[in-house]
Amino acid sequence: MINVALPKGRIGDKVRKIFAQIGYECEEPDKDDRRLVIENADGTIRYLLIKPSDVGVYVERGAADIGVLGKDTITETNPDIFELADLNIGKCKMCVCAPNDWEDDPDSVLRVATKYPNIAKNYYNSVNRQIEIIKLNGSIELAPILGLSDVIVDIVETGTTLKENNLHPVLPILDISARLIANKSSYRFKSEEIENITRKIKELNGI
Amino acid sequence: MESEISILKKSELAELKLRRLYEQYGYQKYRMNQFEEYAFYIENKNFLGSDSFITFNDKDGKLMALKPDVTLSMVKNTAADMAGSKKLYYSENIFRFIKNAGEYRELNQTGLELIGKVDLLSTAEIVTLAAKSLEIIDASYVLTVSHMGIISGLLEEIDADYTVKERIMECISEKNPHDLRKLGESAGIDIDIIERIEKLISINCLLNAASEALDSIVCNFTTFEAVKEIKAISEIMTGSKYADRIRVDFSSVSDMQYYNGILFSGYIEGVASAVVVGGRYDNLLRKMNKGNLQAIGFAVNFYELDRFLKEKSNSSGLQTVAIKYSEKADLKKVYEIAEKYIAEGKKVVCETDIPENAEYEKIIEIDENGEVSCK
Numbered sequence: 001m002i003n004v005a006l007p008k009g010r011i012g013d014k015v016r017k018i019f020a021q022i023g024y025e026c027e028e029p030d031k032d033d034r035r036l037v038i039e040n041a042d043g044t045i046r047y048l049l050i051k052p053s054d055v056g057v058y059v060e061r062g063a064a065d066i067g068v069l070g071k072d073t074i075t076e077t078n079p080d081i082f083e084l085a086d087l088n089i090g091k092c093k094m095c096v097c098a099p100n101d102w103e104d105d106p107d108s109v110l111r112v113a114t115k116y117p118n119i120a121k122n123y124y125n126s127v128n129r130q131i132e133i134i135k136l137n138g139s140i141e142l143a144p145i146l147g148l149s150d151v152i153v154d155i156v157e158t159g160t161t162l163k164e165n166n167l168h169p170v171l172p173i174l175d176i177s178a179r180l181i182a183n184k185s186s187y188r189f190k191s192e193e194i195e196n197i198t199r200k201i202k203e204l205n206g207i
Numbered sequence: 208m209e210s211e212i213s214i215l216k217k218s219e220l221a222e223l224k225l226r227r228l229y230e231q232y233g234y235q236k237y238r239m240n241q242f243e244e245y246a247f248y249i250e251n252k253n254f255l256g257s258d259s260f261i262t263f264n265d266k267d268g269k270l271m272a273l274k275p276d277v278t279l280s281m282v283k284n285t286a287a288d289m290a291g292s293k294k295l296y297y298s299e300n301i302f303r304f305i306k307n308a309g310e311y312r313e314l315n316q317t318g319l320e321l322i323g324k325v326d327l328l329s330t331a332e333i334v335t336l337a338a339k340s341l342e343i344i345d346a347s348y349v350l351t352v353s354h355m356g357i358i359s360g361l362l363e364e365i366d367a368d369y370t371v372k373e374r375i376m377e378c379i380s381e382k383n384p385h386d387l388r389k390l391g392e393s394a395g396i397d398i399d400i401i402e403r404i405e406k407l408i409s410i411n412c413l414l415n416a417a418s419e420a421l422d423s424i425v426c427n428f429t430t431f432e433a434v435k436e437i438k439a440i441s442e443i444m445t446g447s448k449y450a451d452r453i454r455v456d457f458s459s460v461s462d463m464q465y466y467n468g469i470l471f472s473g474y475i476e477g478v479a480s481a482v483v484v485g486g487r488y489d490n491l492l493r494k495m496n497k498g499n500l501q502a503i504g505f506a507v508n509f510y511e512l513d514r515f516l517k518e519k520s521n522s523s524g525l526q527t528v529a530i531k532y533s534e535k536a537d538l539k540k541v542y543e544i545a546e547k548y549i550a551e552g553k554k555v556v557c558e559t560d561i562p563e564n565a566e567y568e569k570i571i572e573i574d575e576n577g578e579v580s581c582k
Contacts, residue, residue, distance in 0.1 A: 060307075061307070061479050062477075062478070062479030062480075080480065081381075082381055082382040082383075083381045083382065083383040083385075083386070084382055084383075085385065126370075175389075182382075183479060184458070184474070184479075184480060184481065185474045185475075185476070185477075185478060185479050185480060185481070187382075188349040188351065188454070188456075188474045189347070189349065189474070189476045191411055195411070
């Protein structure tokens with residue numbers, strides 16, 4: 001039995017379809033279904049439906065053997081896990097974004113609003129730029145509009161929200177997609193099943 | 208003696224068994240101070256993997272730190288030389304910042320170090336001791352073996368700055384071939400080397416079945432010598448009952464400033480992270496001006512193990528007799544009955560009130576008239 005930590009929501013639904021395609025089909029929960037654990041009929045796989053940002057914790061601590069987690073959360077939280085495959089879904093970019101009329105002043109400390117302080121800090125460290133991090137939990141685009149920050153570091157999918165708030169992406173700093181991750185201890189004791197799943201997912205993606 | 212042993216917790220018993228095992232192999236107990244100068248630890252923060260220590264000032268104002276590690280002090284104070292190796296083991300409490308707990312913890316670490324001359328036989332012996340240590344803790348275990356020589360040999364072939372090489376090492380430790388491939392493309396690294404590293408990442412097989420996969424990675428003298436060493440250790444261990452628990456897997460990667468040879472990590476089924484970690488660290492001795500001395504060792508971390516072993520054990524193992532007495536009862540009689548059962552080797556609890564769902568081997572009730580009844 002493999003325990004799979006899946007992010008609740010759109011990505012989780014897509015991942016369940018991928019697992020169904022490689023032979024781990026299980027019943028489709030309906031809209032009113034509030035179960036957080038779903039097991040397939042032959043007892044080979046158990047899906048744990050988890051808040052996306054918690055998937056890494058479940059896998060790192062061995063409550064789940066494998067899981068699916070965005071590269072943004074992996075990079076931000078740096079869990080001690082294996083990253084076995086790129087599922088090529090949920091693709092987007094982490095970007096530095098700024099108001100359309102913004103001009104960088106390299107002589108000043110840059111104020112950066114973000115949900116991802118570690119990613120922002122590591123990026124600006126790598127280019128030797130002094131910054132002040134403003135950690136926010138949502139509506140990041142509002143920060144430069146109200147003068148709370150100079151720029152933001154955030155996920156850009158289509159760019160529509162940015163455009164509607166007179167912002168634009170200045171610089172992509174990280175390619176994001178959903179990744180198959182594994183607990184380091186589970187990988188040793190269930191290596192055949194985990195490697196089998198990894199291989200089939202890669203084959204499905206033509207890798 | 209058996210009854211004394213029965214009260215030990217599983218982790219305490221495991222620690223004693225480990226000590227006995229290490230003594231059998233000629234290792235001597237090493238005892239150290241609880242603290243060292245802060246500067247000593249901060250100079251070697253990469254070896255420790257942390258720069259967070261519990262610090263305090265001694266009476267002369269010198270900044271000290273509670274020890275976060277034992278190996279560094281052993282190396283610093285070693286009297287070993289190439290003609291007289293030191294085989295030392297320890298079982299000490301150390302003080303570390305635990306990321307998952309978000310605070311400092313005092314935790315037990317038991318381990319051993321061989322400092323002086325390390326040859327193939329002693330390396331095979333240490334690998335066997337790491338496997339035997341895991342076996343003492345639980346029957347379901349795996350020891351993975353890696354080699355820094357292979358990793359550094361592959362990195363020698365790459366003409367890129369250290370940040371790229373660091374990221375390659377991260378990809379190896381994450382078993383992450385997809386980001387490695389992208390990194391190779393963006394940094395203009397020879398595809399042949401990237402493919403060899405991808406092969407390295409994919410290796411996950413028994414030690415005695417790794418020969419062909421290891422040969423496919425060799426690309427220079429450093430990788431050749433490292434592969435030769437793994438094969439020689441495999442050859443020595445052929446037929447050993449531990450050989451089929453040892454897998455070659457290069458996701459164990461350590462800082463090249465300190466580690467230079469074989470590395471290993473041990474896992475117990477049901478414990479989320481490695482419980483045994485060790486390897487060859489001659490480079491640490493170079494860094495600490497210890498001439499040509501060589502060293503290898505490992506530590507068993509009890510932090511994760513404590514909960515695992517607790518869940519597997521049944522309290523103290525002693526059978527318990529409960530004595531429920533009335534406050535008006537003859538207390539001398541209660542005292543005498545309790546002493547009688549203790550002399551028989553039982554665990555005894557005397558209470559005026561005993562919960563209904565409590566489980567005891569026997570419950571003795573003494574009422575206010577001195578009447579004794581048993582359940």
